[in-house]
Amino acid sequence: MGRYRPPRAKGSPYITPEGEAALRAELQALWKEERPVVTAAVQAAAGNGDRSENGDYIYGKKRLREIDSRVRFLRKRLEELTVVRDPPSDRGKAYFGAWVDLENPDGERVTWRVVGPDEFDLQAGKLSCDSPLGRALLGKPIDSEITIDSPSGDQYWYLLDVRYQPPA
Template identity: 35%
Template sequence: MSDVHYLTAEGYQRLQQELEYLKTTARQQLAQRLRAAIQQGDLSENADYIAAKEEQGFIEGRIQELEQVLRNAVIIDYTEKKANEVSIGHVVTVQEGNFPPETYHLVGPKEADPLNGRISHESPIGKALLGKKVGDEVTAETPGGVIRLKILKIE
């Protein structure tokens, strides 16, 4: 099951849109750049050609990655989630000591964006929260050290 990618419906749609863009617009623009670079002559010292070929490798690699992710995606269904126990897809409000409460949306690694409150269920905090209930205190070993969080709310 390590190939499973948990995504929200919005995240799935966003990745589909990126894939469509890469397969159409990005490939077409790159093909035009490659044609123009080839027309310049000697390809061995042609910086435009070399850069375009590198970008082509990146684009094709990203296309393969997105296709694999979307093929193995499991959409997080919020309607089936019970808010009494933390699971992927929940929004969890926690508090560390006397610091102000923080809210995290527990998502799959492909959608994680910690600066915007979206943490992976595979992250230290995400792992610590999974399966816990309101009022539980959890300990997470983060790169910044061990932290204790109290779960205040699960949505």
């Protein structure tokens, strides 16, 4: 049995201005701050003699490969992303970048922001536009009922409000 895994489908090429700034800050921190420190540590460890049993050297080289891989990914991804800066003209519907208020049949209310796959963070209330709920929300007007087919059965949500400015 091989280790082959088919490539993952690319996420949507959209990002909010805040998400782009965060990716650029991560790229800057990796390239200008962390990589020089790790490179200096590897260089110092290389001077200690036998590299085959030198943990600092081995793990430093591993970390350099991880940093270089992430830097390559970020540079390539930032080139292909489209920054969505302007809200749509129809502000009564949920589109990319919107803050949406939802309610389920149990009365539980949640607020999500529909963002790109590179910046989603459920703990921070950011929902990917590629997720099942994100896809179901796009283009829906206020007062719509949204149905999501999930492994545990259908989930129902009611779209209460759509805003294109952060909640106060």
